[in-house]
Amino acid sequence: MGNITDLIKNVASNNQNIETFAAKVIEINNEIESSHNTKDAYTVNIMRADGAIIKNVRLKASIQNLEEGIITIPKKDSWVLASIIDGVETRAFISQFSEIERTFIRFKNDNNQYLEINTDVDKFQMLFKEKEDGENDSTSTVPSNYKNIAQLEFYGRKPNLTASFYDQEGKEICRSNFNSYGNSMSINEGKVYFRLQDKEARITIKDGFEALITDTKTSFVKDQLNFEMDDKFKISAGGKNLLTELNNLIEEIGKITVTTPMGPSGVPINLTEITKIKTTLGELLK
Template identity: 45%
Template sequence: MGNITDLIKDVSSKNQTIETFAAKVIEINKEITSLYNPEDAYTVNIMRADGAIIKNVRLKASILDVEQGIITIPKKDSWVLATTIDGVETRAFISEFSEVDRLMGRIQATSDPKLFFDYSIDGSNLHIRYIKTDTQSESDETKIIDVAKIEFDKDKNFKISYFDEKEKPLAITHFSPNSLTTTFNSIENNESKERLNLSLKEEEVSIKFTNKNSTVNNHTTITPLETIFSLKDDQGVEKQKTSLTNNNVESIFFKDGSQISRTSLNEFRSVVILGDNMSWVSKDKLELKSKESILTIDSTGITFDSQKEIIMKGDSIKIEATGTTTINGESVNIN
């Protein structure tokens, strides 16, 4: 900005005349062919009331680099006040605006001359970010990297991002009118991979842990009526799933993608299923069931029904009954 400093000193020392006049903005000059961000504008073309056209009127003190400063971009066809020094049009700049299309600014950090606070505002979006440069006055926008960034738009989306030294996102929090999502990433082979995802909605909370292969290992979902826990292996095959509702708890275990056991518990009964075997416990009944046998214990007594041989072994077996005891069979041997 040395040229601007010299210009101010020159105007002051020589008592030069400063003229201001009204003009219409006829062109916004974006730096498409330069090293700058093509969305940024540094000059405009204006037309005076007498029809004279003045080109490349400054919007910023220095237009030779992207160092700190504030730029106000007027709307095309809007009216502005333009100022010249001693009638020299090459020294013209816009001093006042009637309508603004976009506002940009870059402020240098006091603790680190290569760190800048950068913002951009228009009618639809707000971007606020911390950026780092190679030099204190960087002329190449491609060498400017994001450190942290805040974005807000007209649809009420609010986003906060943090980046590593290569501008890869490390953490992102996204707010919308009906949700909040936070993601933590790891950087592997110069690629950002999601490792933890927390999502909050009006009636749902979701937490996902993802491994280095981008496979979800642990997923928990909570709603007003149900909580579900799911565990998977490194290939994404489900190993265990537990569901909790207001009156029921159910756990399922899997092997090679197939169910091998299930346990269900509520205030009325408990059910355990292991392959072809099942146990059922309720307030007044216990039932154990295998593929070919059923044992039932309830208020009426004990019933054991089997399609196979029943064997009872022990040092001493004692059977007592207060009523009639009956043993039936094609062949009954008591030794």
């Protein structure tokens, strides 16, 4: 099976005929063991109007080099125009499409770095990656391992834009999401999480603090420790509220009496001032 490019050159030089006919796509031949994406497809099976089935009809000029090129995958059961060079069915290729399921483009440079662009009716994706070992092996058409560098995805049905970045080992270190509800960022597999939306900002550190800032209040939480601020401050820990405990302390101070040779003393003479402190605390804390 030579390349379509070479076959077309032969047609031009030897006056060979190209037959074109309408056919129905009956099978998409996905790449089950693809190094890139198992939804990749380089050939389809089609059925002519007379019922004849032709298998492995090409979607690109060369199906031997899977690393580069523009691939248009038709919808199953859609109609296409298929062309056969000089009556040889093994030279069949799809020349026109009526309906498209997916298109992907793959670029490769001499350093085995790749740019992939994937599109369908709901998604647009750009992925930058490179061969995992970093070797420049021009003889290998299908490098076995890849690591991601960066990725950009846009989904249209529920509009969402995602940008991801990866470390030297291809492990995701940062993901940012943008949609109509707000923005969010996850760092180091969610160990640090930021979220921005209408009138609210939230920062979460895994096994650490959570901070929430809105147009009405600010709060910080760490395990059972909680600090809130709006028109007043609220501080609690282990289910105990600071204002409640201070009020209990002031009440106990107001009950203080001491033993004297003449008997127990009266309540503190500055009880009124102590009670004012309780009122002031109620204006600051809740």
